[in-house]
Amino acid sequence: MGTRGGALKLFDAHCHLQDPRIYHVAPQLIKTTLSSGVRRFAVNGVSEKDWHIVKEMADTYPSVIPCFGLHPWYVEDRSADWFKSMKGFFETTPSAAVGEIGLDKGSHGREIDFQSQIEVFEQQLKLAKEIEKPASVHCVRAFGDVLQAMQSIGPFPAGVILHSFQGSAEVVPGFAKLGAYFSFSGYIMSLKTQKAKKMLKAVPTDRILLESDAPDALPQGNLSSLLCVPGDASVPDELWKRGQDLDSIAIPPSNDSIAATDTSVLSKETLNHPANMHIVLSYVASMLEISEEELAEISYRNAVRIFSYPGSKINRES
Numbered sequence: 571m572g573t574r575g576g577a578l579k580l581f582d583a584h585c586h587l588q589d590p591r592i593y594h595v596a597p598q599l600i601k602t603t604l605s606s607g608v609r610r611f612a613v614n615g616v617s618e619k620d621w622h623i624v625k626e627m628a629d630t631y632p633s634v635i636p637c638f639g640l641h642p643w644y645v646e647d648r649s650a651d652w653f654k655s656m657k658g659f660f661e662t663t664p665s666a667a668v669g670e671i672g673l674d675k676g677s678h679g680r681e682i683d684f685q686s687q688i689e690v691f692e693q694q695l696k697l698a699k700e701i702e703k704p705a706s707v708h709c710v711r712a713f714g715d716v717l718q719a720m721q722s723i724g725p726f727p728a729g730v731i732l733h734s735f736q737g738s739a740e741v742v743p744g745f746a747k748l749g750a751y752f753s754f755s756g757y758i759m760s761l762k763t764q765k766a767k768k769m770l771k772a773v774p775t776d777r778i779l780l781e782s783d784a785p786d787a788l789p790q791g792n793l794s795s796l797l798c799v800p801g802d803a804s805v806p807d808e809l810w811k812r813g814q815d816l817d818s819i820a821i822p823p824s825n826d827s828i829a830a831t832d833t834s835v836l837s838k839e840t841l842n843h844p845a846n847m848h849i850v851l852s853y854v855a856s857m858l859e860i861s862e863e864e865l866a867e868i869s870y871r872n873a874v875r876i877f878s879y880p881g882s883k884i885n886r887e888s
């Protein structure tokens with residue numbers, strides 16, 4: 571593992587290491603991934619239930635950058651005090667950024683009242699602008715709506731991260747103008763090659779980021795170096811219900827990953843390992859027709875820039 575990808579320096583601009591599906595192996599995932607060359611993880615909370623876990627992980631691991639946000643899928647579960655509680659987290663955690671927030675009109679997002687999604691998204695986007703922090707944005711089949719909200723609230727000098735970006739080349743300039751960065755995960759490998767190439771080449775070089783989005787966004791195809799986290803289908807629901815007890819889960823020994831060679835044979839519960847960022851790096855570099863070394867350097871530099879807001883762990887070191 572130590573020499574994986576030549577240990578190029580990478581920055582995971584968006585992931586969910588607090589996710590109940592992988593939380594039990596998070597210490598080992600972090601260790602393995604750090605030794606693969608990934609230096610930082612922007613860990614994004616998704617609901618009031620996991621903000622305290624994100625904060626705790628950030629307090630424990632210097633490599634973890636905490637992000638607090640209410641994800642569109644959890645909008646209807648929010649409490650009356652959610653916004654006040656969220657602001658409290660930002661007050662006590664100066665190193666935090668905003669995320670994951672966004673709009674979703676996909677198969678799951680369609681089940682969630684869109685007016686509420688917009689309301690919650692705009693409220694958080696305004697907060698990000700006000701506290702001068704970057705915001706990690708989830709956008710599924712709602713580019714027009716996200717752009718509209720960003721136009722009415724922006725521009726965003728602290729940056730907005732369009733995470734797991736899979737939009738078209740045509741939408742890139744409008745977002746870039748408002749301060750958006752474009753972050754790529756394993757999902758980009760499911761786009762048609764020509765579409766991916768055209769879009770990637772439309773993104774300004776100083777706005778490219780890479781992410782694992784682990785435990786989701788497992789890179790696709792026949793990949794000899796793919797790492798997977800064996801899924802434990804019995805864990806998630808129960809953990810969500812127990813909420814506060816998450817940190818009492820025992821941490822198993824070092825079996826955090828299995829090697830897989832063909833994603834088509836993997837079960838639905840197979841989860842993405844953050845060290846697979848090297849596969850995303852290699853794919854995006856090939857689409858852009860530049861070397862992995864060059865893309866690693868560009869994306870790392872961009873990530874350091876956007877995550878260097880006042881109070882940031884990165885800012886403190888430089």
Ligand SMILES: [Zn+2]
Binds near residue numbers: 670
């Ligand atoms: Zn995410």
